[in-house]
Amino acid sequence: MKKxxxxxxxxxxxxxxxxxxxxxxxxxxxxxxxNYKISKNDDYFIDETENLEEIxxxxxxxxxxxxxxxxxxxxxxxxxxxxxxxxxxxxxxLSSPHTRxxxxxxxxxxxxxxxxxxxxxxxxxxxQSQRPPAGETERYGESDGxxxxxxxxxxxxxxxxxxxxxxxxxxxxGPQILxxxxxxxxAFRQDPDSPYKDIAVFRSNDFSQTVVGxxxxxTRQLQALGIPVIHDKTDHEVHPWKSGLYPWSLKTIQKRMxxxxxxxxxxxxxxxxxxxxxxxxxxxxxxxxxxxxxFFVLIGTxxxxxxxxxxKPKWRENYQFALKITNKANEKYPxxxxxxxVRTGRxxxxxxxxxxxxxxxxxxxxxxxAKRSAKYIAEVLSEIIQK
Numbered sequence: 001m002k003k004x005x006x007x008x009x010x011x012x013x014x015x016x017x018x019x020x021x022x023x024x025x026x027x028x029x030x031x032x033x034x035n036y037k038i039s040k041n042d043d044y045f046i047d048e049t050e051n052l053e054e055i056x057x058x059x060x061x062x063x064x065x066x067x068x069x070x071x072x073x074x075x076x077x078x079x080x081x082x083x084x085x086x087x088x089x090x091x092x093x094l095s096s097p098h099t100r101x102x103x104x105x106x107x108x109x110x111x112x113x114x115x116x117x118x119x120x121x122x123x124x125x126x127x128q129s130q131r132p133p134a135g136e137t138e139r140y141g142e143s144d145g146x147x148x149x150x151x152x153x154x155x156x157x158x159x160x161x162x163x164x165x166x167x168x169x170x171x172x173x174g175p176q177i178l179x180x181x182x183x184x185x186x187a188f189r190q191d192p193d194s195p196y197k198d199i200a201v202f203r204s205n206d207f208s209q210t211v212v213g214x215x216x217x218x219t220r221q222l223q224a225l226g227i228p229v230i231h232d233k234t235d236h237e238v239h240p241w242k243s244g245l246y247p248w249s250l251k252t253i254q255k256r257m258x259x260x261x262x263x264x265x266x267x268x269x270x271x272x273x274x275x276x277x278x279x280x281x282x283x284x285x286x287x288x289x290x291x292x293x294x295f296f297v298l299i300g301t302x303x304x305x306x307x308x309x310x311x312k313p314k315w316r317e318n319y320q321f322a323l324k325i326t327n328k329a330n331e332k333y334p335x336x337x338x339x340x341x342v343r344t345g346r347x348x349x350x351x352x353x354x355x356x357x358x359x360x361x362x363x364x365x366x367x368x369x370a371k372r373s374a375k376y377i378a379e380v381l382s383e384i385i386q387k
Contacts, residue, residue: 150342154301158319158342163327165320167386168354170227174262177222177381179215179269180232182249182348186211186271189280191366202273202363207233209367214360215269217371221378226387230263232256250348257351265354265385268347271370272296272359280364285335287376293361293369295329295377296338297322300357302346309346317353325356329380336376 150158170176187196187204196209204210212233219231236248249268257263277283284291299319302312322340329337341359349355358377361370 150301150344151303154303154342157316161316161319161323163320163323165317165324165384167384168265168321169386170264171262175228175230175260176262176385177227177229177265177267178232178253178256178263179219179229179267180234180249180252180256181211181215181270182236182245182268183270184210184212184233184235185237188271188361188367188370189364191368194366194368196367202271207235211269211271211360211370213367214271214370214374215267218267218269218374218378221375222381225378225382227378227382227385228262230256230260246346246348250351253348253351264352265381266348266352266356268355268357270298270357270359272362274362277362277364283362283364284369285333287333287336287372290372291369292333292336292376293365293373294336294338295358295360295373296341297325298341298343298347298357298359300343300345300347300349302350303344309350311350313346313349313351313355314353315342315349318349318356321354322356324384325377325380328384329376332380332383333376336373 184207185199185203185205187198187202187206187210189202190196190198194209196204196206198204207213215231215233219229222229232252234249234252236245236252239245239248253266284293286292299315299322300313301315302309319340319342326337326340347355347357349357360373360377
């Protein structure tokens with residue numbers, strides 16, 4: 001009987017231990033998963049093939065979905081090969097600020113561009129630096145580009161592209177050019193004569209002092225030359241920026257294309273930033289006695305990584321258009337345009353063979369200098385198109 005009692009006690013102890021272990025596993029799993037909770041404060045990575053309206057509800061945030069879906073998403077986003085994934089569930093200070101609700105809050109801590117919220121001032125925040133991790137091109141939809149140096153093969157092709165683009169023929173009716181801004185809050189160096197309220201270094205919500213104001217001047221100048229233009233002032237930076245802002249500006253483009261099938265030229269106006277630039281006087285050219293910000297055109301090949309984007313632009317045609325603008329600008333006003341830049345992003349340039357980014361000025365030029373540049377860009381455009 002004593003032996004039987006001993007066995008019963010052993011079985012009971014065994015059952016208690018197993019029960020505690022199972023409960024512990026469930027508890028730790030719950031703690032681990034809850035550290036990656038999905039809420040109205042989190043951002044999804046957006047695949048551009050998805051319908052953004054289905055992902056985001058009327059408030060502009062992801063729909064919360066059912067419990068099973070949330071658990072599955074949490075598990076997929078966790079990197080179990082990284083020991084901090086496990087430890088950070090109990091020691092939150094080890095986790096990334098992008099996965100901790102207690103540190104991810106507005107106002108953003110970015111220094112120059114919301115795509116990289118903690119970027120240092122001495123880092124290059126032009127289009128090149130805003131890249132997703134390797135292999136994430138399609139997952140991000142289009143971030144600010146999987147922006148790397150172009151391949152040697154592409155460099156060779158570029159050297160063989162000549163400025164042989166015939167005039168771009170515009171239609172007789174309807175708007176022909178769309179001016180818009182993927183990064184509407186890009187501002188310029190503070191000007192004592194016209195200071196602006198900034199939300200971060202070289203960024204502002206006062207669109208009369210950002211690239212939106214430059215786009216407005218470009219639109220006004222083009223219209224004065226008899227060219228029908230639409231200036232879309234949509235602020236795409238109100239959206240979650242983890243996925244990049246190009247999926248959002250693409251929606252704006254598509255909306256406008258649905259409204260006006262006459263649109264042929266798409267101009268995304270930006271302001272450049274480059275840590276290597278030091279002398280403001282070298283970033284302007286003097287025209288008619290005034291300081292005018294230099295500009296350059298950026299073209300994307302959509303090479304990306306792992307095959308790049310599924311729908312790629314005809315970048316050679318876009319490059320020819322950019323080259324035509326650059327050469328004409330320097331023919332009329334030597335030094336006004338820098339060389340065309342080519343990167344591996346796409347920048348929504350698959351929508352047309354005349355879709356480009358124009359980087360007007362940089363962080364060393366003032367808004368007034370960039371605004372003057374818009375006048376001459378409009379003049380150049382008017383001379384390479386046929387109405």
